[in-house]
Amino acid sequence: MTVTNPHAETSKNALALLKSLSSNLDGWNFTQEKDGVKLYNKTVDSSPVAIVRGDTSIVGHEFTPQQIASVATLPGARKIWDEKFDSSDIKQMYSRLESLFWAKVKTPWPISPRDMCSTSLREISEDECYVVMNSVEDAAIPPVSGFVRANLIISGWKVLKTDTGINLTYITQIDLAGSIPTAFLKSVQQQVPLCAGSVVKYAQTYGYPPTTATCTATFKSENFEHAKKTYTASLDGTGECSWLISKKMYPSGTKVAITGEAKHELSEDRLVLTEINGPVTVTITKA
Structure with a gap:
């Protein structure tokens, strides 16, 4: 039995946005290439928070898009490849591909830790996978004392099989809210899209979780x-x-x-x- 997802429309809209953002490089500003990841950013009039993007690829077909998507999404793997990820807790599985979760993000002292109430939606096929996450409000995840609730406007992965291997795109737009030093914000914006390369390194080193x-x-x-x-x-x-x-x-x-x-x-x-x-x-x- 599938549990009704009260955030289904929000997740569906986020998935459509992720597909649009990752479909081409129109409007994206190339900033640099680092560790095999091409980094881009984009600003939109509706938000002062920039959208960041990292593109990389895997040569060969040792892995399928679904296996790479598993590395990108399972928290146990993410704790290894994402140094800013602290922990997460799935509060509700609406279906095998939809969930509501709470996540905690590491911040350096004396910045207050950030947390998020978000949904995750996956669209899986043999040659192409999308994973999208975005913040929602839900009574199951009330504000937590000592944390500042960040707004995950959108975050997601596109994993595409090609003739030569797999292309991996990671896109994120997050408002960390509260008082944040400018230097830390710039550091986050530069480091976050490099996660695309970190996922590839994890898979090449360890394989993928079940x-x-x-x-x-x-x-x-x-x-x-x-x-x-x-x-x-x-x-x-x-x-x-x-x-x-x-x-x-x-x-x-x-x-x-x-x-x-x-x-x-x-x-x-x-x-x-x-x-x-x-x-x-x-x-x-x-x-």
Whole structure:
């Protein structure tokens, strides 16, 4: 059963904006190329906050767009490749591709830490993936004492398969709100789009976390711990679910533990669950 998403229209509009912004380089100002990432910015009349962009590519087809999108979005992987990311907590999975989450961003002393109440929406296909996040107001995530709530106007990824490999675009526009030193703001604007290159380095070094390929059961939650290489997913209802498994992430293979009623079949690069009769919890670990 899919839970109704009260922010569905907002997420849909954000996805349309991400597609428009990433479709070409019209209106983007090239600033520099650093660590294999081409950096751009753009200003719009409706906001004093600049939009920043990073473009990079992966040569070859070792990975699919969906696998790279998994590296870009799962918090456990993000803690490794994004030095400004602190933590996040998914408050509600509306569907396998839609969620409401709280996130905390690192700031240097004496700047107050920033947090966000945001939604995430993914659009996945074999050759092209989009992931978009934007701030919303939701009673499930009230203001937190000691934090300044930032406004994530838009942030997202476009991962596109090409004849020669994969193109990766990262776009962000965030208002950190409150009193922020100008030097810190400039530093953030310069560093954020470099995350595109950091995602590529993570994938080339570690592979990708277990990535849901198909699911007809109700997808409740997922969590990945990079240090332990432990992935956990919670399902409900009935149906089937499958995950892609990276041999680079798990060179010695994996073990699977299942709590609840389901049958499973495990190979070196895929886990398939059938006859799910939820609730079911699946844990993938190193062999």
